[in-house]
Amino acid sequence: MTLTPQWLDELRARTSLSTLIGKSVKVIKAGREYKACCPFHNEKTPSFTINDEKGFYHCFGCGAHGDAIRWMTDQRGLPFMEAVKELAATAGMDVPAADPRAAKRAEQTKGLHDAMGAAQSFFEDQLGGIDGGEARAYLQKRGITDATRRAFGFGYSPDSRGKLKTALRDFGDPMLVEAGLLIDPDGERDTYDRFRGRLMLPIRDIRGRVIAFGGRIIGSGEPKYLNSPDTPLFDKGRTLYNIDKASPASRSTGRVIVVEGYMDVIALAQAGFGEAVAPLGTALTEHQIERLWKMVEVPLLCFDGDSAGQKAAIRAATRALPLLRPGHSLAFATLPSGQDPDDLIRASGRQAMEAVLTDAEPLIERLWKHEVSSAPLATPEEKAALKQRLRAISDAIAHPDVRAHYAHEFRERYDALFFARRDAAPQQRGQGGGNFGGGGQRWQRDKRGNWKPPIAPAGAEARAIGASGMEQRLLRAILAALLRHPGQIAPHREMLSALQIGDPQLAQLLAAMISLSFRKETVETQALLTILGQGELYNMAKGMLRADAFTLTPDRISTDPDRLSRDLEEAVRVMAQGPELETALVEATRRFESDFSEENFAEQQRIRALKADHDRRLAELAQSEDIV
Template structure:
């Protein structure tokens, strides 16, 4: 039974394995001084920026920011979960993985439910092959163009006609009967005090979790009965808002998933897989949720929504857009594809083939383009009233997004549409500086009296706009010269700012202050393990790509950047104090105002 892997074993394992041996079989490496270099396997590049250090037993890409130890590399490259990656490394070293007391989050009842569902799935597969009424089911699948191979891969089955097939096959005890009811396979008739099968005379689609365990079923009728599709009810082991049909199979078929397309139904997923598009998933009778997207973005960086081109499809796309807003962040892509009228993914891939369907996927609208297009539909953008109307609708939605380059660029787009200056947009957007000391908390909306702090971080008009921010230089220097943090007394003064990457800089300073012995490698591992900090790794990756990593004059560069940040913080604090009548200021606030004013003039 699965249990926790002891930490001392993991430490010993990493000490015994050579990370160069792990990576060299997957990435072509060349000796470069003490280290090895090669083309990064995690992003497209023409010149090597991927470095492996045998001394530190660590890899790092200066292009995309990917980094970690041997276990982390296997998790990222092979798409393995942590225990699987440990097992792989252990095989290379020739040792068995010990387990501490099992910490399976499933209760004994839930594990028993999963076990009975697995048995029921095997039973349905058996019925598809050998039941006396199976020909109707086989004819249906054949008519839909499914091969026996793909049907077997997805473990398709058949629930025969009748009210008590599962009862007769499995419920030889009250305990099993209770398990079948708890797992949603039996329905209890309270009036008659009896049970009957939920699924009858249907094609059965087992729904698996990311570990491949059957957690529920979907069933399709063979005639015109209603409902056409029937899903298992919510249970202790099955939550529709979390699970996705086909995700386990997609990960099993594709070693390095880079994108996933979300379609509507089981048959769409299976047909696309049969035609070689092995990265499709379907929601389970519900619209995509934030939990679905968070799960997918842990696996891939690009998600494509696939919708019908009719009014209902457009409405569904709008709901998906709203769901995506608070989830999307820098480094991730969400796109929107609309099908020709009268087509679904199943029919379209059969008429156009894999190449044609993937060409449509490649042309899917990017998130930002669909965002502005959907808000602009039916609005006369040639008039001031129309542009104001669209912008008024856009700004509250952009506020829902996570802080980052994408949000900043979409605000820039609103500036372009309206012709307003960034300062004016900041006032109307009510974007306020972060007040909480927790670096991962979303920024709060400001009252209308709050100064437009975001305007301070806009680039000068005399220079081309860049993704490099004032904060990115000290971040880059601290990453590679962590001793520079000794120059900083506290990150507290920075918390009034709303500069791009300010959250990352504050979190980095706090981390280095708390762990002075930290290295770039330990930071990447610690932050990737912390769900509150892991989103900031994307910003570190971006900054590492944009900024020079090493400098002969790191002290001077850091001092210059820190002085500018302190001055901006002073300006921000002065603006906040000046909003108050001087007579209402406390003595401490008056003294602070005088000191800040001196700093500003220096």
């Protein structure tokens, strides 16, 4: 379809902006304009103005500005075309169709929407009638108020094979079958009502139109919950229950709460949490995750604390991994075992639910805890299996920067779990200011703002990287790979900054590369060489760039950058672990010599075995055919 500027201008002219906004916000007449408290940020004194003559709104507090269409997309959360269609329907305008077939589909869809609306009215009437007594008693038992019942459109489907069919006969059986309201057994026997003897809940689209139903059995029977089948209006994998109410609510609260089912959403809404949604009988899908991210960047998944609820949380976490991108993730809040939101609110009040949401864990925390607790970690093989599972998680992330940060975070946690010295003092991570890196020593900026590497601490027990021939070989290979592919500096910058390099020239070369990566988003090899000037560092770098110089995976990096990133990560990790393990072994030996206990001896042997494994891996990397 083609929406011309003239048609859109006519749509705006026919829309009373103050009336439209007044449906969601209390507006007050102020001369020729209207005022309101801004719905896009919290304020007590109105700074949000609406000008019907000019057809725009503006907030002098937060700068929100737009017309009727922008209001529908920003405040209601509607896609552009959905916003246009809803405004056009209110204004009595026909949206231009692209071709006759599109017009026919639009007319057919309109008929299905009419049928679903008629079914909703029928179910609501039945709930208030004689047949709905048992359903009303169930609502009362669950503590559902009349206001909540009306807000969510509760209804009742009589325990009959034909009452709905008779009531909606004017639509015809084919349309009612297509809408999912009737079941057609085989084309020969009569159609009959799909929902019978159930408490009915309408499922609405983002515009608030009924597109499907969910029915809960009253009394005994299976299934407990029955949803409409997929129809031209309803795709359960793309739909979230209560999306029409939660989307505007999320703009006020800044969050979306994802719970397991209809009644959880309703219990939360009745307690004042209007921003809750639920998937429809399936695990959270990729489409639903993307829909949530259109509302907020980090939705809160709040599932039951039992085994089934936690499995659902991990399924959602795993499904989200390939979709992750900067700023967009998930957080996980866990309810007390055996309690759903309604139970918790009834027992402990709204504050208890708020506390659960406040304690939500980031996605990476939930994944880490799950993997660490999912299997024993007593033997080297079990520890290696954990490492493999963590690598599989980070490899599943498509975005390179997010994947690199997950890999780094998992590596840090893994090393802290198995390699940390018992008496090591906790070290702060570098922040975005003057310090960067770890390992006890800190990278510092010089007077020109460049980063300088840490100086290896003095003492017999401290050893700088590069002291052995194998380390020297691998270190030069790492630096050569970074020179050839400087885009890999930033993803590995924090690991590289922790290296305490004994060779001053190699340390200065690395410092120059890290310093440039801070100043430029895109680093090029020639830019590195220019900064190095014409001295010894320049000559060293040029030598490393020769075809026969050291490098990592020379034949694969042009076609598989992910492989290079992984190889670099492992190489740097092995480099950094050497001095750490040596220091840990010295400390363990000192403790054992001062106290010949079985525990101290076991700890010394454990670290000695780790050191032996490290030395073998260092030798493998340094002597690999990939390093030429």
